[in-house]
Amino acid sequence: MLAHSVRNTRVASVLFYVLFYVVTCPPSSAQSPSRPYATDQLRSGASFMAQHLQKQQADDDQNPAMLWVDSGRALFERDCKTCHTEARGLATKLPRVTIDSTTKKERVITLESQINTCRSTRVKTQGANASTPYALESEPLLSLASYLAFSSRGMTQEIAANITQTVSWQRARAMFFAVQGKLDFSCAACHDKIAGKRVRTQAISQGHGVGFPAYRIEWQTVGSLNRRLRACFFGMEADVPAASDPILPALELYLAWRASGLPIEAPALRR
Ligand code: HEC
Ligand code: HEC
Numbered sequence: 001m002l003a004h005s006v007r008n009t010r011v012a013s014v015l016f017y018v019l020f021y022v023v024t025c026p027p028s029s030a031q032s033p034s035r036p037y038a039t040d041q042l043r044s045g046a047s048f049m050a051q052h053l054q055k056q057q058a059d060d061d062q063n064p065a066m067l068w069v070d071s072g073r074a075l076f077e078r079d080c081k082t083c084h085t086e087a088r089g090l091a092t093k094l095p096r097v098t099i100d101s102t103t104k105k106e107r108v109i110t111l112e113s114q115i116n117t118c119r120s121t122r123v124k125t126q127g128a129n130a131s132t133p134y135a136l137e138s139e140p141l142l143s144l145a146s147y148l149a150f151s152s153r154g155m156t157q158e159i160a161a162n163i164t165q166t167v168s169w170q171r172a173r174a175m176f177f178a179v180q181g182k183l184d185f186s187c188a189a190c191h192d193k194i195a196g197k198r199v200r201t202q203a204i205s206q207g208h209g210v211g212f213p214a215y216r217i218e219w220q221t222v223g224s225l226n227r228r229l230r231a232c233f234f235g236m237e238a239d240v241p242a243a244s245d246p247i248l249p250a251l252e253l254y255l256a257w258r259a260s261g262l263p264i265e266a267p268a269l270r271r
Pocket of ligand 1: 190
């Protein structure tokens with residue numbers, strides 16, 4: 001009994017110092033916060049899949065997402081080539097943070113939202129029905145995003161050095177660690193803590209976004225990272241954010257920072 005309570009007191013005082021440290025040294029302050037996986041430990045989602053799916057993803061003749069890449073290429077050549085002579089590298093600039101000129105607030109620009117900005121303000125092609133942004137998860141938007149991500153395969157996303165100082169990164173990080181939903185999980189509880197283990201029939205990966213847009217067998221179509229993230233909120237039995245909720249682009253940004261150095265492998269094949 002006595003030993004037990006002594007131990008409890010010790011645990012309590014250790015906990016106190018840990019908490020004290022956490023409170024007085026918030027990770028997002030002066031020193032730069034560390035990533036859960038060192039660069040040489042980063043593993044893409046593909047490496048957690050069964051061999052036959054990895055092979056199918058790697059073979060462009062077998063990867064169903066290549067159909068979207070092909071139609072994206074055609075749209076790009078019709079509408080975008082006038083300004084962007086080279087598709088390679090365009091996707092590496094995103095996601096990034098910008099300050100909205102009217103509201104003076106931060107906004108995260110994703111690959112999909114940048115495509116829509118260019119489409120609705122810049123594309124002049126006759127008959128392209130320009131000035132109307134594409135709907136999220138629509139065929140042309142997924143196709144252009146797949147083509148651009150494909151064109152940057154093997155390259156890494158460029159993340160601004162001061163990204164951890166942005167409100168968007170900080171909000172997303174808080175969300176990543178927040179315990180939520182009926183199952184009391186956080187994103188970190190699965191993707192930082194138990195990557196490599198199985199939940200039901202699925203192997204948990206490190207949770208990187210570099211394979212998206214991806215063809216998911218469960219969806220029977222290509223989907224965006226935004227959609228994949230909403231599926232994880234659903235799986236946690238937590239409140240699922242609307243597709244337009246700014247927390248989703250912020251999470252995309254956080255994930256890109258967390259995966260810094262991991263090459264783009266989109267469009268991936270996933271279960
Ligand atoms: C209960 C465990 C669990 C939780 C909690 C969870 N996920 Fe997932 N997540 C999965 C599983 C299972 C998959 C599909 C297999 C894989 O890639 O891990 C997945 C896939 C992903 C992927 C795609 C990885 C790829 O390469 O295809 C991303 C990105 C992701 N999750 C991010 C998140 C984020 C952000 C949160 C918090 C909002 C979250 N996850 C919460 C289990 C979880
Ligand atoms: C009239 C010229 C013009 C056209 C047409 C155009 N863009 Fe852009 N695009 C730009 C400029 C300028 C930028 C630089 C960033 C900004 O100001 O938004 C840019 C940036 C981008 C980026 C981010 C890469 C970077 O360097 O910042 C992507 C991705 C992109 N455009 C995709 C497209 C797609 C897809 C189309 C066709 C649907 C398209 N653009 C059509 C001018 C154009």
